[in-house]
Structures are given as structure tokens and as C-alpha cells.
Amino acid sequence: MLQKFVVPAVLLAATSVTHAQGPCAPDVPALEDLGKQVFFDPISRPFGQSCASCHAPATGFTGASSLINATSVASRGANPFVAGGRKPPTVTYASFAPVFGAAPGRICNADNSAASCKGGLFWDGRATGTLVGPEVFGDQRELALAYQAFLGPAADQALGPFANPVEMNVPRNPAADGGVPGAEFVCMHVARSRYAKLFERAWGEAIACDPAHAALSFKRIALAISAWEHSAEVNSFSSKRDLALQDDRDETPGAFPLQGLTDQENLGHDLFYGLKSALNPEGKDARCNQCHNNHDVATSRGEEPDQIYTDHRFHHLGLPPNHQASSFDPSAPDVGLSQHTDPEKAGNGSRHDGAFRTPTLRNLDKRPYLGFVKSFMHNGYFKRLEDVVHFYNTAIVKLDPVRCPPGTTAEQARARDCWPAPEVSTGTRAPLRLMGDLGLTSEQEAALVAYLKSLTDTETVKAPSHPHSPWFRPGKHWHSNASGRARSSD
Numbered sequence: 157m158l159q160k161f162v163v164p165a166v167l168l169a170a171t172s173v174t175h176a177q178g179p180c181a182p183d184v185p186a187l188e189d190l191g192k193q194v195f196f197d198p199i200s201r202p203f204g205q206s207c208a209s210c211h212a213p214a215t216g217f218t219g220a221s222s223l224i225n226a227t228s229v230a231s232r233g234a235n236p237f238v239a240g241g242r243k244p245p246t247v248t249y250a251s252f253a254p255v256f257g258a259a260p261g262r263i264c265n266a267d268n269s270a271a272s273c274k275g276g277l278f279w280d281g282r283a284t285g286t287l288v289g290p291e292v293f294g295d296q297r298e299l300a301l302a303y304q305a306f307l308g309p310a311a312d313q314a315l316g317p318f319a320n321p322v323e324m325n326v327p328r329n330p331a332a333d334g335g336v337p338g339a340e341f342v343c344m345h346v347a348r349s350r351y352a353k354l355f356e357r358a359w360g361e362a363i364a365c366d367p368a369h370a371a372l373s374f375k376r377i378a379l380a381i382s383a384w385e386h387s388a389e390v391n392s393f394s395s396k397r398d399l400a401l402q403d404d405r406d407e408t409p410g411a412f413p414l415q416g417l418t419d420q421e422n423l424g425h426d427l428f429y430g431l432k433s434a435l436n437p438e439g440k441d442a443r444c445n446q447c448h449n450n451h452d453v454a455t456s457r458g459e460e461p462d463q464i465y466t467d468h469r470f471h472h473l474g475l476p477p478n479h480q481a482s483s484f485d486p487s488a489p490d491v492g493l494s495q496h497t498d499p500e501k502a503g504n505g506s507r508h509d510g511a512f513r514t515p516t517l518r519n520l521d522k523r524p525y526l527g528f529v530k531s532f533m534h535n536g537y538f539k540r541l542e543d544v545v546h547f548y549n550t551a552i553v554k555l556d557p558v559r560c561p562p563g564t565t566a567e568q569a570r571a572r573d574c575w576p577a578p579e580v581s582t583g584t585r586a587p588l589r590l591m592g593d594l595g596l597t598s599e600q601e602a603a604l605v606a607y608l609k610s611l612t613d614t615e616t617v618k619a620p621s622h623p624h625s626p627w628f629r630p631g632k633h634w635h636s637n638a639s640g641r642a643r644s645s646d
């Protein structure tokens with residue numbers, strides 16, 4: 157049974173005192189450092205689970221366990237007997253996501269195409285970017301001007317895992333949480349940590365955890381996590397592709413083909429964007445840029461230094477179910493976006509059934525060592541980038557539920573040269589005809605894989621070397637990185 161967290165009266169009184177009365181000078185580095193400390197601090201019940209437990213820097217801030225990726229996919233929570241239903245999404249480059257809503261010129265509801273919806277975080281967009289708002293600034297205009305860039309889905313996403321029973325599972329106290337589950341517990345943990353002074357430096361007042369202020373303090377902590385996730389320490393733009401773009405010295409610097417990439421990687425780029433070139437004389441188009449972009453699709457050649465490789469929209473790809481996943485239930489398929497946009501219609505014919513948010517392609521192949529198993533897509537069905545690309549190339553033409561019956565793994569499907577039926581069927585595998593019958597050769601598939609691997613950042617975040625929390629225990633395989641601020645993408 158979960159024990160109720162009891163707040164010592166003396167500590168509660170101390171943390172309820174506001175120290176700053178006048179305007180507060182913004183301190184972005186303190187805000188970022190606060191977010192980093194909280195991210196690596198195992199604030200959970202039972203003790204031991206932190207944000208980094210599921211979002212490990214060495215794996216591109218996604219699933220930390222090779223064994224789990226290879227089998228059950230979803231990370232275990234603080235309670236080792238429960239697990240989530242999806243692969244942990246990466247937090248790298250996630251802070252650039254816009255607030256959830258309708259795409260330009262579209263209407264986002266269950267009767268319209270899932271691609272009409274844009275923004276938010278989590279695979280179904282439910283971290284909308286509306287839970288943490290200007291209220292965190294009070295009447296402090298200087299704070300609002302300095303910190304408002306960190307508002308949005310990343311701040312909302314930071315609130316969710318703490319109180320989630322299959323993640324960090326902190327105690328909830330409705331009488332003190334102020335409508336934000338887990339607020340009191342998280343606030344009190346930070347208040348008694350050795351890094352509590354960072355909160356005061358960032359916000360101009362001591363952290364307050366009484367029932368009147370706990371929710372506000374928790375939201376300010378979430379904004380701090382978002383600020384750190386927006387920093388250049390997390391979003392380093394340090395991949396082979398980025399470095400080749402920066403170091404290009406030929407007659408047309410910054411234009412593909414890049415001298416720092418191999419011919420195979422440059423071919424993968426040309427296929428990705430459908431560019432006719434000496435390497436791609438037929439102008440073969442893999443159509444990747446139709447969804448994995450953050451610039452004007454019609455004009456982009458992938459030469460922009462700040463590419464995020466996601467349109468922040470939602471698409472139905474007809475992914476096979478992953479019977480290996482610990483949470484898989486054949487009677488209750490994961491319907492994705494419709495669980496968020498229209499729960500009452502979810503699974504009953506909503507056009508959002510089976511649609512999931514387009515992930516960034518950055519750090520897809522980041523791993524701490526060569527034999528580490530990665531998993532791909534929301535359900536972790538694929539374990540190799542090669543199989544992901546082959547699925548995009550052949551999902552329609554090789555659909556064969558007889559030779560590939562339910563339960564067929566990606567490895568088995570590749571060996572049998574077929575694909576199982578989608579977990580959620582909408583009558584067609586690729587409504588936008590952007591995948592499934594691309595006609596790519598095996599060499600062209602390999603070139604795309606090579607280009608995708610060139611998007612892996614070479615720098616890796618280092619956990620705090622001198623943790624401020626008395627309970628902190630650093631993870632393994634984390635290496636150093638430069639600090640600083642990230643540039644804005646759009």
C-alpha cells in the first residue's frame with residue numbers, strides 16, 4: 157500500500173515564506189540547472205526512478221535498457237511490476253514542438269484527418285502546452301520576457317510522469333496539490349534538496365509548498381525542466397550531418413553533396429528529399445521529407461542547419477501490433493491520437509484511430525555501445541533501422557496476413573518477405589500514399605539508413621558530477637557535453 161507522504165510542519169512553514177518582494181532578475185542558467193538537477197533526481201515512490209531512467213542521454217533520451225527494448229519495449233515504472241504501454245519518446249529537440257491544435261488551414265477533430273492536428277508531446281499529443289501558462293510569472297514582467305520561450309508542450313510533459321502510477325508514482329494529495337497531481341510531494345522533495353537555492357535564484361523567492369502555492373511551485377519546476385530540455389546541452393546539433401554542413405569548404409559551401417559525408421550518406425540525403433543528382437540520376441523520391449521536416453516542404457533541400465525532422469503532425473502508418481510488448485492486448489488496440497482528441501469515439505471509427513505523432517529522426521541510432529538494442533516506433537515493433545526503412549518501402553506491396561499472421565515479429569516478417577496486418581485498420585495502409593510502394597532498391601534502402609545514422613549527435617549529456625540531491629545516484633554510459641542555449645527552429 158502506498159504510504160501517505162507526511163510533510164513536517166517546520167519544513168512546510170519554512171518553505172511557505174516568500175523571500176523576494178520586488179522584481180526578480182531573470183537567471184536562465186539557474187533555471188536550466190534546476191531543471192537538469194530535477195531530471196536526474198530519483199523523485200519516485202518507491203525510491204530510485206528519475207526522468208533519466210526512461211530518457212537516458214546515452215540512448216538519445218529514450219529507452220535506457222537494451223533488454224527491455226528487445227522484448228517488452230515499455231520501461232518499468234518505480235513499481236517494477238507495472239510498465240507503460242509505449243516506447244519512451246525522446247526529449248531531444250522535443251522542446252521545439254508547438255502547442256497542440258489545428259494545423260494551418262485545418263480543423264482538428266475526430267471527423268477530420270489526423271494530419272489536421274499538430275503539436276503537443278507524447279505519442280498522442282496529450283501534453284498540449286496549455287497546463288503551464290503565464291500564471292507561473294505572476295506580475296514579474298522581466299521573468300515573463302526571459303522565460304516565456306520555455307512555455308509549451310515540454311513543460312506540460314514534465315508534469316505528467318511524476319504522479320503517473322506506471323512511471324514515478326509519487327503520492328498524490330488532493331487537499332494540497334491544487335489540481336496538479338503530485339505537486340506537494342515533488343515540491344517538498346525539491347525544497348529539502350541541496351539544489352533548492354537554484355529555485356530561489358531562478359524565481360526570486362524561496363520555494364513554497366503549502367496548499368496555496370504547491371501547484372504553482374510544481375509548474376515552475378516543470379518549466380525549469382523544459383528550459384533545460386531547450387538548452388544546447390540537450391539539443392547540440394552535433395551530428396555528423398551537422399558537422400559536415402558547418403565544415404563544408406567546396407565551391408558551394410553548405411550545399412549537398414557534403415564533403416564530410418560518404419557517397420552513400422549523400423545518396424541517402426538525395427533520396428530523402430527526392431533530389432535529382434549525380435548520385436540519384438533518376439530523382440528517386442523516398443518521400444521522407446513529406447513528414448520529417450520543419451521547413452517548407454516544397455523548397456527545402458535539407459540544407460538548413462536547424463532541421464528538426466518532424467512536421468509535428470499525426471499520421472496513420474498501419475504499423476503491425478507488437479505482441480512482445482508487455483502491455484499488448486489484442487482486444488484493445490492502441491488507437492493513439494483519438495484517445496486524446498475524442499476518447500468517446502476512440503476505437504469506433506474515428507479518423508484519428510491509429511495515428512501517432514511524427515517523431516524527430518535525430519538520434520534514432522544513438523546507443524551507448526555497439527550491441528545495444530534499440531526499438532523504433534511508438535510500440536517498439538522494429539529493432540533495426542533497416543527494417544523500418546524496408547517497411548516504409550514495401551508495407552503495401554508486401555502486406556500478407558497469411559504468410560505473416562498476427563504475432564509475426566519484424567525479423568520474421570523480413571525473412572518471410574511479407575508484413576502482418578495493421579494493429580488499427582482504416583481500410584488502407586497509407587492514406588496519403590506516402591509510403592508502402594516506393595520501389596526503392598536494396599542499395600537505396602541502405603543509403604537511407606546511412607543518412608539516418610548521420611543524424612546522431614556526437615555529444616552526450618553528462619549527469620551532474622556533484623549531485624545536489626542526497627538521494628541522487630548517477631547512471632552509466634553518460635559522457636560530457638558543452639553547455640549553452642539552443643537556437644530556435646521556427
